Amino acid sequence: xxxxxxRTALVSLRRDRASLALSxxxxxxFFSIFATIFxxxxxxxxxxxxxxxxxxxxAASHQLDQALEREGSLKxxxxxASKDKEPQPADYTAATAEAAVKAGDISVALVIPKGWGARPxxxxxxxxxxxxxxxxxxxxxxxxxxxxYDASDxxxxxxxxxxxxxxxxxxxxxxxxxxxxxxxxxxIGGFTPQQQARMQESLGQLREQIAKRxxxxxxxxxxxxxGQSFGGLIAVNNRSVVGQxxxxxxxxxxxxxxxxxxxxxxASGSAGALLDEAESGTLDRVxxxxxxxxxxxxxxxxxxxxxxxxxxxxxxLWGWAVYHLDLFAHxxxxxxxxxxTAVAVASFGLLLASLCHTRGQLxxxxxxxxLIMSSIGGSMFPRFLMPPAMQTAGMFTxxxxxxxxxxxxxxxxxxxxxxxxxVGVLLGIAVVLFLxxxxxxxxxxxx
Amino acid sequence: MTAVDNISLELRAxxxxxxxxxxxxxxxxxxxxxxxxxxxxxxxxTVFGAPAASPAARAALGWVPQELAVYPRLTATExxxxxxxxxxxxxxxxxxxIAWCLKWAALEDRAGDLTRTLSGGMxxxxxxxxxxxxxxxxxxxxxxTVGVDPQSRNRIFEMIEALRxxxxxxxxxxxxxxxxxxxCDRIAIVDHGRIIALDTHQALxxxxxxxxxxxxARFSAASPALSVWTATNGGTVNDSTAEFAIDHPTDLARLLxxxxxxxxxxxxxxxxxxxxxxxxxxLTGRELRD
Numbered sequence: 001x002x003x004x005x006x007r008t009a010l011v012s013l014r015r016d017r018a019s020l021a022l023s024x025x026x027x028x029x030f031f032s033i034f035a036t037i038f039x040x041x042x043x044x045x046x047x048x049x050x051x052x053x054x055x056x057x058x059a060a061s062h063q064l065d066q067a068l069e070r071e072g073s074l075k076x077x078x079x080x081a082s083k084d085k086e087p088q089p090a091d092y093t094a095a096t097a098e099a100a101v102k103a104g105d106i107s108v109a110l111v112i113p114k115g116w117g118a119r120p121x122x123x124x125x126x127x128x129x130x131x132x133x134x135x136x137x138x139x140x141x142x143x144x145x146x147x148x149y150d151a152s153d154x155x156x157x158x159x160x161x162x163x164x165x166x167x168x169x170x171x172x173x174x175x176x177x178x179x180x181x182x183x184x185x186x187x188i189g190g191f192t193p194q195q196q197a198r199m200q201e202s203l204g205q206l207r208e209q210i211a212k213r214x215x216x217x218x219x220x221x222x223x224x225x226x227g228q229s230f231g232g233l234i235a236v237n238n239r240s241v242v243g244q245x246x247x248x249x250x251x252x253x254x255x256x257x258x259x260x261x262x263x264x265x266x267a268s269g270s271a272g273a274l275l276d277e278a279e280s281g282t283l284d285r286v287x288x289x290x291x292x293x294x295x296x297x298x299x300x301x302x303x304x305x306x307x308x309x310x311x312x313x314x315x316x317l318w319g320w321a322v323y324h325l326d327l328f329a330h331x332x333x334x335x336x337x338x339x340x341t342a343v344a345v346a347s348f349g350l351l352l353a354s355l356c357h358t359r360g361q362l363x364x365x366x367x368x369x370x371l372i373m374s375s376i377g378g379s380m381f382p383r384f385l386m387p388p389a390m391q392t393a394g395m396f397t398x399x400x401x402x403x404x405x406x407x408x409x410x411x412x413x414x415x416x417x418x419x420x421x422x423v424g425v426l427l428g429i430a431v432v433l434f435l436x437x438x439x440x441x442x443x444x445x446x447x
Numbered sequence: 448m449t450a451v452d453n454i455s456l457e458l459r460a461x462x463x464x465x466x467x468x469x470x471x472x473x474x475x476x477x478x479x480x481x482x483x484x485x486x487x488x489x490x491x492x493t494v495f496g497a498p499a500a501s502p503a504a505r506a507a508l509g510w511v512p513q514e515l516a517v518y519p520r521l522t523a524t525e526x527x528x529x530x531x532x533x534x535x536x537x538x539x540x541x542x543x544x545i546a547w548c549l550k551w552a553a554l555e556d557r558a559g560d561l562t563r564t565l566s567g568g569m570x571x572x573x574x575x576x577x578x579x580x581x582x583x584x585x586x587x588x589x590x591x592t593v594g595v596d597p598q599s600r601n602r603i604f605e606m607i608e609a610l611r612x613x614x615x616x617x618x619x620x621x622x623x624x625x626x627x628x629x630x631c632d633r634i635a636i637v638d639h640g641r642i643i644a645l646d647t648h649q650a651l652x653x654x655x656x657x658x659x660x661x662x663x664a665r666f667s668a669a670s671p672a673l674s675v676w677t678a679t680n681g682g683t684v685n686d687s688t689a690e691f692a693i694d695h696p697t698d699l700a701r702l703l704x705x706x707x708x709x710x711x712x713x714x715x716x717x718x719x720x721x722x723x724x725x726x727x728x729x730l731t732g733r734e735l736r737d
Binding site for chain 2: 280282446
């Protein structure tokens with residue numbers, strides 16, 4: 001008897017493709033996405049891009065520059081990427097590097113100020129990894145490495161700060177030792193001539209070892225895996241150049257990210273009314289009136305767009321009321337991005353509904369598509385955490401474009417004119433998906 | 448499979464034409480072709496001179512589909528407003544049309560109720576009203592009484608009779624001969640996608656049976672002897688019941704004598720005038736509800 005029940009259930013499941021997909025395809029899809037994002041399938045650690053500006057141009061700063069470039073975990077950039085047929089752009093300066101971080105082109109920039117090489121190590125208490133503005137003294141300000149960062153990326157600045165300390169200690173041992181000795185001499189009232197001679201002898205041996213090491217390319221790169229650092233002898237002034245003073249941090253990100261994901265679910269569910277109407281015969285009746293299929297889909301697109309936009313308004317108002325999201329300072333940008341996102345999402349829902357034959361099928365297909373789009377498009381976790389290939393794949397989802405647009409508005413405070421790519425892509429997606437939906441819906445035109 | 452084959456219909460203004468046939472005969476496909484929801488492989492359909500599915504044809508037709516094609520989450524008034532808008536009505540014209548439909552369907556006291564909360568009969572009436580909201584020149588009703596109880600069916604008949612009294616032109620499909628007899632001026636008998644007879648009720652019976660009457664004789668049990676006896680006397684047998692057409696009442700005595708001689712035990716006997724069921728049986732050799 002139990003076997004008969006089980007057999008009946010098995011046969012039913014085999015014939016229910018939607019349930020089969022939810023049972024087997026979705027878990028495997030998600031497992032693969034998470035495995036790809038968080039390592040598993042990759043031998044290489046995701047490299048962090050960082051702009052390096054060397055204003056000092058001293059021997060010590062050159063050593064640090066080279067060491068940073070050799071550091072396997074970092075991708076050091078010294079000038080903007082050159083475009084086709086255009087002259088190579090100039091190297092970053094402190095100002096252009098800060099502008100690049102502010103524009104969201106990169107998360108971190110390191111600026112080695114003039115005079116840093118004369119005194120690379122700081123023995124001042126709490127000198128290293130200080131956040132906020134540097135002390136007012138001109139000497140102190142000029143010798144601290146500036147770490148400029150975008151606070152929306154909570155990982156990269158921490159990583160770069162730690163790697164900077166490690167790289168400095170492993171790449172400049174002679175400088176470190178010399179300065180350490182000088183500091184000790186100041187502290188204890190000077191060394192005897194014999195002590196000074198022995199220290200010079202030791203430094204000579206150290207220089208020889210360094211020369212030998214540098215002559216062997218394979219050994220030149222610091223061992224990224226060793227990860228040991230002295231922990232803060234290089235004075236660094238961490239400074240957030242985007243969102244400084246904001247306490248909303250990632251609120252705008254998640255309002256957009258989560259919002260888009262649920263907009264997609266709502267839009268596909270709402271567009272599913274088309275299937276209900278087809279099943280009940282109402283669609284036939286409507287199409288026998290003066291309403292054409294294009295008119296019907298257009299009306300549903302309008303409704304679903306307004307529904308999605310209203311959802312966004314509610315979500316952002318909640319963010320404003322509860323999490324102090326600065327909504328009212330960005331109304332024009334919000335309207336532009338909200339409407340473009342809403343119409344793209346509505347078209348997506350209509351396409352899914354026209355592709356499916358039953359509500360059950362729509363539920364399975366939309367869950368599958370939306371969760372995958374949301375996971376690689378940045379709705380579940382920020383795309384900067386993902387490997388480059390996954391970040392590129394994310395650009396094929398409307399989530400990524402919508403989130404990027406909202407970030408430009410709320411985080412980077414950019415004007416509407418900067419939203420061109422996002423608006424263009426979202427509207428393009430809306431048009432293409434609507435035309436596809438209309439074409440597929442031909443099956444309802446006539447029997 | 449050919450669902451509708453070489454059918455040509457002509458209606459007079461104010462006439463109600465019945466399409467009578469069993470399930471699967473092609474009635475609904477024919478109706479859907481007229482409203483432009485089915486495109487015929489060959490041939491053309493014109494409605495008041497305009498091609499089917501053209502805006503002019505759509506405006507002229509009112510379709511009451513077999514399914515309950517209304518929005519369940521809308522009230523009766525909202526449904527009528529929606530379908531009226533789909534036909535281009537607005538403002539006062541739409542309000543007047545809604546009021547007329549609610550009155551015609553006797554739904555005035557339930558106008559504000561959600562459709563899904565209405566009874567089956569009320570939903571059927573609303574379904575019909577939604578097809579008439581734009582006051583079409585020709586109404587196509589596709590089995591509007593499917594699945595309703597006898598009381599609701601009578602209510603629907605009264606609605607159609609009221610509509611007819613106002614001069615509406617109707618094509619009415621059904622597989623219930625009683626409905627066709629009661630409501631229709633002329634009846635087209637449809638089978639396998641073709642019209643096999645088309646005339647008034649009386650003329651159809653007259654053509655098939657002249658002045659004959661139908662004798663229905665029920666015996667105690669089905670038997671080979673019953674089959675032989677029925678065939679010998681030119682009748683048809685179904686289980687233990689035999690049917691004959693007789694021209695003169697005196698033929699009845701002869702039939703009963705021969706049954707007795709054949710050793711058949713008669714349990715019940717009825718004599719009636721032939722109806723559309725008999726006509727269909729006569730024309731196709733099958734019962735209407737096979």
